[in-house]
Amino acid sequence: MSDTLTVRPAGPGDAADICALLNAVDLVEIGRPETDLGTVEADLNHPDVDLATDSWLAFEGGRLVAYALVWADSGPGRVDGDHYVLPGRRRAALRLLELMEARARVLAAGVRPARLRLQLNVAPTLDLSLLTRRGYRTVRRYQVMTRRLGPADRTPPPAPAGLVLRDCAADEADRRRAHALVEETFADHFGHAARAYEPWLDHLDARRLDWSLVWIASLPAEGDVAVLLTRDDRTSMGWLSHLGVRADHRGRGIGGHLLRHGFAAYAARGRDTVGLGVDTHNATGALALYEAHGMGLHYAVDTWELTLHPQE
Structure with missing residues (x-):
């Protein structure tokens, strides 16, 4: 029997756990942890983010396995988002994508065309078929x-x-x-x-x-x-x-x-x-x-x- 999936908004007190999750993703994607706690805290305290509606934590069997955040401070019709998930957690990844997209439609209401943008490692822990089947496409590549x-x-x-x-x-x-x-x-x-x-x-x-x-x-x-x-x-x-x-x-x-x-x-x-x-x-x-x-x-x-x- 699979672990129960539960989802709730993030709060400032979750910063350390989110940071640990992001570093676990870093380890898989780039070979070493590179996310600092201060970066996570800055995201959670951003004045344009309402954590109650714009953030999500997904747990399977009580373990934090995915985190997502959306914000709309880049002009009308554009919503940006972060999506992090541990490898193999397809169900949690999909649920957070659904929630992000629904919230992005609200944030971009009345503006056409409207878009949601995500930045993902070229070899991410997220199963990219989840994106392509939902209509996402790549529009730019950046190098660190x-x-x-x-x-x-x-x-x-x-x-x-x-x-x-x-x-x-x-x-x-x-x-x-x-x-x-x-x-x-x-x-x-x-x-x-x-x-x-x-x-x-x-x-x-x-x-x-x-x-x-x-x-x-x-x-x-x-x-x-x-x-x-x-x-x-x-x-x-x-x-x-x-x-x-x-x-x-x-x-x-x-x-x-x-x-x-x-x-x-x-x-x-x-x-x-x-x-x-x-x-x-x-x-x-x-x-x-x-x-x-x-x-x-x-x-x-x-x-x-x-x-x-x-x-x-």
């Missing part, structure tokens, strides 16, 4: 890339002529400028959602952001031309979250300089690895830039999308 750091990386690189970097630790105006540069330089990227400053801070979980690790690059008479936003709150590696160069200043070595500056900063902090995520179809040549500076594939993620038709 990493690079090992050593003592030689601690020396900051020479800057292109006239380029000056400043961090955003002390000045709120610089933090707002960093936001503006991210919005400008990522505006044409697939999946980018324009956000005002305060919602952007919520999206970033800025409570855990060290603004001394966010840099703006400027040139004489040309002003601010690029931004590098990083964070040092992951156990496994330093993370280069956003590297953006204004379109009229690309191809001048600024992106490569910011990348190497990030390497130097994290090597000086004692980190042995840095990572970032990149859209493999990025039209700015970001993937080639990262490969040219020694970054290699850690794992890949597919974006799956479901068009949300009205409930039959």
Whole structure:
């Protein structure tokens, strides 16, 4: 006789158990646990998530086997979701997909076309036939890339002529400028959602952001031309979250300089690895830039999308 399946909403007190589940999934999908408790807590405390309606925990025989979450802070008609399940737990996986889709229809009510998007490892613990049979399709692939750091990386690189970097630790105006540069330089990227400053801070979980690790690059008479936003709150590696160069200043070595500056900063902090995520179809040549500076594939993620038709 199979174990009884029970489902309930998640709560802040479930963070440690959810983190353990996600690390069990990590171990299967990427070979080691890489989910931090703070990341889970940030998701559960996000101001745009109502845990009572937007989250689910699935238990079989009293054991937590699956977790899902949806949110809609990326503009009309788009709902994003997370879905994690232990291998072989098809029944729990399907039930959470059904609940996510039903809630996504509510969140996107009145908007057409409406879509639900999931990010999944290219070889996930979720049985992908559950997605394809329900009408999901892959629309993008991202690579998580990493690079090992050593003592030689601690020396900051020479800057292109006239380029000056400043961090955003002390000045709120610089933090707002960093936001503006991210919005400008990522505006044409697939999946980018324009956000005002305060919602952007919520999206970033800025409570855990060290603004001394966010840099703006400027040139004489040309002003601010690029931004590098990083964070040092992951156990496994330093993370280069956003590297953006204004379109009229690309191809001048600024992106490569910011990348190497990030390497130097994290090597000086004692980190042995840095990572970032990149859209493999990025039209700015970001993937080639990262490969040219020694970054290699850690794992890949597919974006799956479901068009949300009205409930039959």
